[in-house]
Amino acid sequence: xxxxxxxxxxxxxxxxxxxxxxxxxxxxxxxxxxxxxxxxxxxxxxxxxxxxxxxxxxxxxxxxxxxxxxxxxxxxxxxxxxxxxxxxxxxxxxxxxxxxxxxxxxxxxxxxxxxxxxxxxxxxxxxxxxxxxxxxxxxxxxxxxxxxxxxxxxxxxxxxxxxxxxxxxxxxxxxxxxxxxxxxxxxxxxxxxxxxxxxxxxxxxxxxxxxxxxxxxxxxxxxxxxxxxxxxxxxxxxxxxxxxxxxxxxxxxxxxxxxxxxxxxx
Amino acid sequence: xxxxxxxxxxxxxxxxxxxxxxxxxxxxxxxxxxxxxxxxxxxxxxxxxxxxxxxxxxxxxxxxxxxxxxxxxxxxxxxxxxxxxxxxxxxxxxxxxxxxxxxxxxxxxxxxxxxxxxxxxxxxxxxxxxxxxxxxxxxxxxxxxxxxxxxxxxxxxxxxxxxxxxxxxxxxxxxxxxxxxxxxxxxxxxxxxxxxxxxxxxxxxxxxxxxxxxxxxxxxxxxxxxxxxxxxxxxxxxxxxxxxxxxxxxxxxxxxxxxxx
Numbered sequence: 001x002x003x004x005x006x007x008x009x010x011x012x013x014x015x016x017x018x019x020x021x022x023x024x025x026x027x028x029x030x031x032x033x034x035x036x037x038x039x040x041x042x043x044x045x046x047x048x049x050x051x052x053x054x055x056x057x058x059x060x061x062x063x064x065x066x067x068x069x070x071x072x073x074x075x076x077x078x079x080x081x082x083x084x085x086x087x088x089x090x091x092x093x094x095x096x097x098x099x100x101x102x103x104x105x106x107x108x109x110x111x112x113x114x115x116x117x118x119x120x121x122x123x124x125x126x127x128x129x130x131x132x133x134x135x136x137x138x139x140x141x142x143x144x145x146x147x148x149x150x151x152x153x154x155x156x157x158x159x160x161x162x163x164x165x166x167x168x169x170x171x172x173x174x175x176x177x178x179x180x181x182x183x184x185x186x187x188x189x190x191x192x193x194x195x196x197x198x199x200x201x202x203x204x205x206x207x208x209x210x211x212x213x214x215x216x217x218x219x220x221x222x223x224x225x226x227x228x229x230x231x232x233x234x235x236x237x238x239x240x241x242x243x244x245x246x247x248x249x250x251x252x253x254x255x256x257x258x259x260x261x262x263x264x265x266x
Numbered sequence: 267x268x269x270x271x272x273x274x275x276x277x278x279x280x281x282x283x284x285x286x287x288x289x290x291x292x293x294x295x296x297x298x299x300x301x302x303x304x305x306x307x308x309x310x311x312x313x314x315x316x317x318x319x320x321x322x323x324x325x326x327x328x329x330x331x332x333x334x335x336x337x338x339x340x341x342x343x344x345x346x347x348x349x350x351x352x353x354x355x356x357x358x359x360x361x362x363x364x365x366x367x368x369x370x371x372x373x374x375x376x377x378x379x380x381x382x383x384x385x386x387x388x389x390x391x392x393x394x395x396x397x398x399x400x401x402x403x404x405x406x407x408x409x410x411x412x413x414x415x416x417x418x419x420x421x422x423x424x425x426x427x428x429x430x431x432x433x434x435x436x437x438x439x440x441x442x443x444x445x446x447x448x449x450x451x452x453x454x455x456x457x458x459x460x461x462x463x464x465x466x467x468x469x470x471x472x473x474x475x476x477x478x479x480x481x482x483x484x485x486x487x488x489x490x491x492x493x494x495x496x497x498x499x500x501x502x503x504x505x506x507x508x509x510x511x512x513x514x515x516x517x518x519x520x521x522x523x524x525x526x527x
Binding site for chain 1: 417418420421422424425426427431435436439440442515516517518
């Protein structure tokens with residue numbers, strides 16, 4: 001095949017009047033969002049605002065109650081193979097060695113590619129370890145390699161750095177930014193960390209109570225430096241907006257039914 | 267230093283050896299009648315004699331065959347039923363309550379019925395062993411599949427796995443620790459069932475050896491048969507642990523000895 005990594009390969013995303021309800025509770029109340037190909041978008045918001053739900057809809061793990069999701073002009077479902085999701089927890093299969101986790105779902109001769117993907121996230125020499133032997137940050141890097149080996153055109157990140165320590169977070173942010181610059185895929189990063197959002201993204205979307213509350217472009221040159229005054233101003237702007245609204249009463253996270261024929265008792 | 271480590275190595279054996287010595291001494295001094303308990307040396311001698319005549323091998327082979335075939339049939343059916351009820355809601359609805367009802371009948375209570383059905387030939391023993399091993403494996407397979415992390419299943423599906431690939435790469439390995447617990451329980455039930463079945467009605471096997479020796483007051487052979495059951499049970503357990511060490515080597519709980527940490 002062609003050397004895909006040499007061409008810009010993001011997909012443009014159109015989210016039109018998307019709604020999602022779990023029973024009586026309306027989580028998303030009509031989201032409209034257009035994302036050009038290759039853009040790095042960060043979605044922020046309080047917990048329970050619906051940002052992870054939006055990501056799960058885009059990943060095809062849940063179906064929207066209304067509205068439509070488009071990739072360019074076609075349906076998003078048609079390009080499902082080009083979309084990869086990275087979860088908040090790494091979700092590595094503990095019974096597969098690191099390299100076999102990276103090659104999950106691939107057929108044919110993928111080992112060479114898996115080794116390259118692992119090398120790209122700096123874990124080339126841990127290929128034959130068990131996941132249990134890795135630290136939290138290393139597990140997330142394996143999960144990133146597992147997503148990248150599919151050469152996704154849209155990478156969905158669901159708070160993948162939430163559980164990492166501050167230094168590992170910054171390293172991971174830079175790694176994701178570097179890989180995004182090299183491969184040119186579209187990125188949607190869901191995070192609760194506003195400073196992370198303004199540091200890595202082209203654009204920050206704030207979701208409040210199931211609607212878009214703020215759509216802020218971040219027109220700062222890269223590489224950006226942590227502690228930069230412009231970043232601080234933008235961060236304050238988003239935070240002011242987040243804190244302006246009173247916190248919604250805490251609601252239990254809706255347990256979405258799994259898209260599976262398995263029924264999990266208890 | 268070497269003396270110390272040698273002492274530590276031998277310490278667990280001190281009590282059994284002392285007990286054996288006391289036992290032997292009590293028999294030699296006439297404090298313990300050989301009718302009640304033969305001397306350890308007599309048990310060894312009986313074992314040696316039966317080994318030499320080849321009789322012991324015949325009995326061991328027939329008991330091992332019964333245990334193995336019964337376990338394979340019962341375990342296989344238990345595994346299959348566990349897969350069905352664990353993987354499909356309909357399977358659970360149709361089968362689980364029936365299986366649970368049968369499970370609550372003590373399988374040894376069926377012995378009179380089994381003798382009426384099969385007589386006292388091999389199929390009766392194999393049937394009882396199969397019945398005894400079926401339920402521990404069924405229950406743990408079902409439980410293991412239901413407890414596979416749904417987050418991992420969701421992840422695997424989002425990476426395009428479905429059907430048999432999903433089962434082989436995610437659900438089965440996830441359920442395996444629980445299934446192996448079932449195997450160890452089943453191995454225990456396997457010997458227990460066989461002992462009872464062979465003691466009640468048999469014309470060969472270790473249980474028959476013991477019952478036959480009882481008729482002739484050969485306490486040494488009776489004790490030998492009991493020891494053989496103990497050794498066989500231990501061997502089965504070691505085999506199950508071996509399986510755990512191979513199949514669960516990814517599991518931190520089973521890696522204790524590998525890393526030397």
